[in-house]
Amino acid sequence: MSILIRNGRVIDPDTKLDEICDLQLEEGRITACGKNIEAEADVILDATGCYVMPGLIDMHVHLRDPGQTWKEDVVSGARAAARGGFTTVLAMPNTKPVIDSPDRVDYVKVKADYSAPIHVLQAGAITKGQKGEVLADIEGMIAHGIPAISEDGKSVMNAGLYKKAMELAARHGIPVLAHCEDANLVNGGCVNEDENSRSAGLPGIINAVEDVIIARDILLAEETGAHLHLCHCSTKGSMDILREAKKRGMDVSGEVCPHHFTLTSGDIIPGDTNYKMNPPLRTAEDREALRQGLKEDVFEVISTDHAPHSAEEKTATMRKAPFGIVGLETAAALTLTELVDTGILTPMQMAEKMSYHPARILHLEGRGSLAPGSEADVVIIDPDKEYEIDTRYFESKGKNTPFAGKKVKGRIMATICGGKIVYQDKERNLVQ
Numbered sequence: 001m002s003i004l005i006r007n008g009r010v011i012d013p014d015t016k017l018d019e020i021c022d023l024q025l026e027e028g029r030i031t032a033c034g035k036n037i038e039a040e041a042d043v044i045l046d047a048t049g050c051y052v053m054p055g056l057i058d059m060h061v062h063l064r065d066p067g068q069t070w071k072e073d074v075v076s077g078a079r080a081a082a083r084g085g086f087t088t089v090l091a092m093p094n095t096k097p098v099i100d101s102p103d104r105v106d107y108v109k110v111k112a113d114y115s116a117p118i119h120v121l122q123a124g125a126i127t128k129g130q131k132g133e134v135l136a137d138i139e140g141m142i143a144h145g146i147p148a149i150s151e152d153g154k155s156v157m158n159a160g161l162y163k164k165a166m167e168l169a170a171r172h173g174i175p176v177l178a179h180c181e182d183a184n185l186v187n188g189g190c191v192n193e194d195e196n197s198r199s200a201g202l203p204g205i206i207n208a209v210e211d212v213i214i215a216r217d218i219l220l221a222e223e224t225g226a227h228l229h230l231c232h233c234s235t236k237g238s239m240d241i242l243r244e245a246k247k248r249g250m251d252v253s254g255e256v257c258p259h260h261f262t263l264t265s266g267d268i269i270p271g272d273t274n275y276k277m278n279p280p281l282r283t284a285e286d287r288e289a290l291r292q293g294l295k296e297d298v299f300e301v302i303s304t305d306h307a308p309h310s311a312e313e314k315t316a317t318m319r320k321a322p323f324g325i326v327g328l329e330t331a332a333a334l335t336l337t338e339l340v341d342t343g344i345l346t347p348m349q350m351a352e353k354m355s356y357h358p359a360r361i362l363h364l365e366g367r368g369s370l371a372p373g374s375e376a377d378v379v380i381i382d383p384d385k386e387y388e389i390d391t392r393y394f395e396s397k398g399k400n401t402p403f404a405g406k407k408v409k410g411r412i413m414a415t416i417c418g419g420k421i422v423y424q425d426k427e428r429n430l431v432q
């Protein structure tokens with residue numbers, strides 16, 4: 001199978017190329033990039049007016065498989081990813097049961113290999129059952145292919161245990177993905193602690209819940225030499241502390257999710273649990289700091305924290321409903337609309353944060369790049385296409401998003417994974 005993508009704006013952070021040209025894919029690899037490639041191809045795609053980027057990579061998704069497959073499963077999640085322009089996702093281990101052993105890593109791997117249209121990677125939990133008491137079989141899971149460890153959904157509150165996990169991660173050269181939340185400071189909070197939470201009479205979550213653990217984890221990473229990656233940063237403090245750590249030359253990185261750079265707690269529609277996620281929507285000051293941190297590359301990654309829940313579960317009250325919103329099918333459009341179209345990020349930075357840096361941090365050889373020899377994982381995006389987000393078209397089982405009905409600019413036209421077209425927009429046919 002060979003594909004020739006003609007006349008797109010090819011944006012490749014790896015080779016720093018940003019120009020209108022053609023891209024050739026053969027037998028699952030990128031084989032050529034240049035102007036007016038004269039070659040036979042099984043499929044020719046006309047990408048005029050579109051960005052052609054390395055397939056997007058999402059370092060933070062919840063696929064709910066095993067155990068809660070009414071919310072999502074490996075296959076529905078992977079289809080949603082393909083529709084969102086993603087060719088690789090990393091699933092978090094807070095499933096039921098928790099992915100804390102080589103066998104459970106294999107379960108996801110086998111299911112994905114047989115049935116998922118894109119690459120699905122699995123992160124291993126840090127402690128058995130995410131109970132925070134004893135370490136999981138981290139080395140066993142590394143032998144079975146996990147690219148990272150994470151206790152996502154919570155923090156490992158025992159710093160001594162966490163330090164041991166970091167030492168293992170450092171020894172094996174894999175990153176530690178840190179969900180930063182001090183369990184003893186949360187205090188039953190369900191939204192950000194501010195005048196909005198107080199007027200709604202809801203228990204609030206203070207910024208220190210996140211910042212205290214970010215600071216602790218950075219000190220532990222400094223001590224152990226582990227690569228620390230901060231998940232879903234939401235506060236101004238996270239940006240300030242991360243920037244300081246980088247100034248000291250530390251190997252630490254951080255991600256921001258589209259909802260945190262788009263919305264604030266002031267946008268919450270009272271009682272609408274599609275605005276409830278963890279960490280919560282913060283203040284305008286926090287959002288500005290996140291945007292600035294993305295612009296200045298303090299945060300090198302945009303991830304979705306795709307967290308599907310069923311409509312029934314989300315009909316509960318703000319206090320009782322589960323935390324989390326879906327993100328795979330809205331992330332590229334929100335990034336384009338909120339950050340690229342506004343001049344905060346260049347298209348190149350978008351490709352860096354949504355593909356190149358995730359590949360680099362997770363050590364995914366041959367991904368996040370359009371250089372010849374790389375895997376033929378490519379996304380074609382029309383940055384000018386305007387439309388309203390409509391959850392009826394979502395491939396995800398989860399429809400829990402605060403962005404339903406939002407007008408956005410930027411649409412995935414095609415997703416190619418391993419040299420195969422795994423998603424194509426129905427309105428505009430690129431095939432010539």
Ligand SMILES: NC(=O)N[C@@H](CC(=O)O)C(=O)O
Nearest residue numbers: 062152153277278307323324
């Ligand atoms: N982010 C969320 O609000 N929820 C996530 C957990 C997490 O990513 O921390 C989930 O698993 O539902």
Ligand SMILES: [Zn+2]
Nearest residue numbers: 152153179231
């Ligand atoms: Zn988390």
